[in-house]
Amino acid sequence: MRKLTYIDAIVEAMHEEMARDESVYVIGEDVDIKGGVWKGTVGLLEKFGAKRVRGTPISEAAFTGLATGSAMTGLRPILEIMYMPFCYVAMDQFLNQMAKLPAMSGGQIKLPITIRAQAGAGTREAAQHSQSQEAIFLHIPGFKVVMPATVYDAKGLLKSAIRDDSPVLFIEDRNLYYEPEEVPEGEWLVPLGQADVARTGKDVSVVTLGFPRRKALAAAKQLEGTVDVEVIDARSLEPLDMDTIGASVMKTGRLLVVHEAPVRCGAGAEIVRRVVAEYFDYLDAEPRVLGGANLPLPFSPVLEDACLPQVNDIVNAVRQMA
Amino acid sequence: MRKLTYIDAIVEAMHEEMARDESVYVIGEDVDIKGGVWKGTVGLLEKFGAKRVRGTPISEAAFTGLATGSAMTGLRPILEIMYMPFCYVAMDQFLNQMAKLPAMSGGQIKLPITIRAQAGAGTREAAQHSQSQEAIFLHIPGFKVVMPATVYDAKGLLKSAIRDDSPVLFIEDRNLYYEPEEVPEGEWLVPLGQADVARTGKDVSVVTLGFPRRKALAAAKQLEGTVDVEVIDARSLEPLDMDTIGASVMKTGRLLVVHEAPVRCGAGAEIVRRVVAEYFDYLDAEPRVLGGANLPLPFSPVLEDACLPQVNDIVNAVRQMA
Amino acid sequence: MLRTMLSIRLFEQRVKQLYRAGEIVGAIHLYIGEEAIATGVSEALRRDDYVFSTHRGHGHLIAKGGDLKRMMAELMGKATGCSRGCGGSMHMFDPSIGFMGGNGIVGGGIPLALGAAFSAQYRGADSVAVAYFGDGGMYQGVLHESLNLAAKWKLPFIAVCENNRYAATTPVAKSAASHDFSTYAAPHGIPGVRVDGNDCLAVHKAAKQAVARARAGQGATLLDCETYRVEPHCGIIPDDRPQEERDEWGRIENDPIERSRRRLKITQPQFAKLRAEIESGLDEAVEFARQSPMPKIGSCDA
Amino acid sequence: MLRTMLSIRLFEQRVKQLYRAGEIVGAIHLYIGEEAIATGVSEALRRDDYVFSTHRGHGHLIAKGGDLKRMMAELMGKATGCSRGCGGSMHMFDPSIGFMGGNGIVGGGIPLALGAAFSAQYRGADSVAVAYFGDGGMYQGVLHESLNLAAKWKLPFIAVCENNRYAATTPVAKSAASHDFSTYAAPHGIPGVRVDGNDCLAVHKAAKQAVARARAGQGATLLDCETYRVEPHCGIIPDDRPQEERDEWGRIENDPIERSRRRLKITQPQFAKLRAEIESGLDEAVEFARQSPMPKIGSCDA
């Protein structure tokens, strides 16, 4: 075992995949200048040259379309969006083009694109720099979506995403970037579509998306002795590992989903819908979603913290249902 | 009573509101040329002049932003988006700007904007011209959202939308445009946030969004004698009239939501989430959502029809749950 | 080029009939009157060059070598269609000949073409990529972003504006501050060329230069091709353009096909023979489309 | 104008200290070295003119007459902040003086300003609207769409590019095919003016002309103001710009404040006095911010 940070795991995954396949290249703002704003492309320019590490002007619509067009003609872009809300500037290219071209062409077009989008909240950067968008990319058909919450998953899922032949949205959380965790040496893959049971328990199933995995584990620890919490990190939202979630609910009869996006029409509502549709008879209490507040994230630290699900909120929600 | 079409009801609402308030104006592509592509602005130019009826170039991002900026400074735009998927071209202006400015300004900015978006499917216009997006505008905080399915509601909700001081997304269905229905003379308002019980019944609650109201009523008719279906047209999705939906579920114990958008993370999932959270003990069967297929809408008529919930699908779904 | 132009014209007239008869449904945008543009451009292209088309794309595909049978089948929503019935008029695809699809979003295909140009450069191929768009596309910001990137990265990219004076019902003069779109190239330091878009030779000449530049690694070009949309915008939209304007453009001497015929000194009997050949190909195409099966449910789940 | 520029400079230096000390958090983009632009522009504006700002907006607000106390309180996330703590550095608002907000999206504020210009024209007021943006904003298509609309509709709109040579860590020379952004105006038929953005008089002169044109109903202007970002892009990003370049721009003769001081023949003692006055205002502002309460939960639920 060795220690690696989440962002370095991402860099490592790209190094390996770019070495493995000449058609993989990286494109985004500042990616070719000292490893970019987040240090997410460190060393790539030096190793693979300016041809394969393309810093762009602030033209998200154009370079997202460019990435798509290059994928239509044989390349495998890794497209970096510096902050996830900047996707909106390129939304036609994401939702009308990238999402639809494979289907509209009757399957003649394949789009092996990985979108690395930096997300996360709680960093006091206010509403236009912090917004979870996984639900949008889940609702509009055409994307696979993953949200790694550990260093191990960051590397393993990114490699799977790059090798996948359809657009995969890889959502990173900047709050996880720089803290090292233990990981193995060498290469590994984490397949798309597998949840991770982060903690087993028998009383309540808590399903998390991204960063809240940590908070749920902390809550589970606090609740030890009173409620035995199972924490399932969904990791992959599309495809979604309903088998693992269902098995847990069959055991506990209680479901809480935690994510940072607003609850309304979020991924939590979708998981509740599916659990209710497929496991209704196993439920002993109403499934619940704990999510972000239903408003644009405010700047002031006290306000921002109040808008995001915290460890205490999870503890309370679990207590109420157990 | 008199007969009026949905599109003429929309025109009438705008006539009345523009006459009532000088700050209301209309902006969009072709709106000043013979009443526009859909005949949704007929007569406005003649009555109110070119100042208040502004045909634009195909620059959705710029004129959506323009509408927002004008609302920040005292006007009340009615912004027409010719086909709803064109919203994506202007998505930064919708989701980062319009949605967030009021909150980011600490409430100093009010945005009395009505967005008229023409939606609907089944018209063989393929994926880039047919996509329901209500769930996106529900998920990202900052909008009220209505989806009228009758001529009466089209006029009444549009007038309420125009008078509202926050951005209201008014989703029209082109399949409803040109068929006359009976309506009263003169003015009326339909308040935002009230569902319409389109048909009372005691066995199953069917909640519809937009066009499927008709299909649900047809299905209910077919089921007469076997299952007594209550059809609730949600009309307003935000605010959502949970009282009416809840009262119905308390009576029937069974819920089916029908919409044309894909099911995953759609408005149906949200309604299920809320019903489960608030009325779990009243449920006698698992609530279900019947929605569009989970793919970009194909062109071929046989394929497109198979992707949308049809009367038969509703009949079957209700039978299964009753 | 005359044959290509005439094929497009007759294909479109057939489509119009079939649309009126209800055999073709959906939104159909005809290319009648604009045939010289796609024809002149494609004459300068190779099979391994890329074309990204628009909502008005039948002509672009025919000029690139599209199969009339599979096109007609697509319009009828059949399994044998060039997009297997999944795309329809606005979304025909034939990647095997570099035709990378129509686009229902005004301007939407422009950055995709940029990507194909990027890809060619990346792979060291000397293919070029063409993005067609209407005058309406000039108002979409992504065009300007794309011109900047194409210029800066010296991509083999050719932006072809089909300036037919109208975007749906809105005339250029009402929307554009500038009346000469070729001037949009100047700030990016790439050539902008205004061309008589009803003269296939003029278009071809300009396209040939642009393609040569692009293949030689000298970068992008913007062509502004002046033409006129003879038909209404789309099936559903009534046409209210000034009669004088339509008469002027409707003059037989302005017709791209007739201009070509006269220049080539093709006699009317020769022309009639050519026409008959094409019509019989179209008969086959329509028959093929009619006989083809509907796609199976689930066949578009890419 | 010297006082305004110095207020901005000293405000920003104070912010930098407080940010280092952890009293201010979040993303902070300092305006140091660019003071002449907002100052020169605002000197040409009235209270009822509109300003739409960027992520680097403190200077724009101060120049428009912003209240230092409420600004400092906003940066500390307090209830008394000019956005009640809901916006922070990138989203300060003061509609009462026509300051319509910063914007975290590069280019995002441009069409909003267009809307304010539209609104003024609609209401028959002779107010004008200014959109600030960086060189990075030149790469966003919405700018070009906005210039076309502003030109076509003759809106009282002034587009001010603060061309500080860098977009985050990317130099202009790497992104822009063109090096003179004022040329972007030409295709739209509006004036494009390149200005020495470190000379408040030059900026003011150009802005005055643009404002006069706009008020007279003659439409829009694009100003390309050349300047330099003295500080790193943002707190979190290390600075790797070439030392020679920084030395050149760092020369005291290039400093907008020093240039103004010399021109006005303000002596060092006079200058020190001015400085002290401003500093004492800033002391008050910081104190006010520190003493202010945190906002109540729910207070941003607009």
Ligand SMILES: Cc1ncc(C[n+]2csc(CCOP(=O)(O)OP(=O)(O)O)c2C)c(N)n1
């Ligand atoms: C982004 C977007 N906005 C609006 C439309 C609706 N629309 C389809 S074609 C068209 C006119 C296009 O005009 P132009 O680009 O000149 O092409 P032409 O039809 O003249 O060939 C419009 C407004 C669209 N498809 N996409």
Ligand SMILES: Cc1ncc(C[n+]2csc(CCOP(=O)(O)OP(=O)(O)O)c2C)c(N)n1
């Ligand atoms: C659409 C969008 N893309 C990227 C960013 C991230 N970002 C913030 S500021 C900035 C650089 C902006 O450069 P410029 O416009 O020149 O303004 P400056 O910072 O130099 O004042 C970038 C890339 C953003 N905020 N919005």
Ligand SMILES: [Mg+2]
């Ligand atoms: Mg046109």
Ligand SMILES: [Mg+2]
């Ligand atoms: Mg800059």
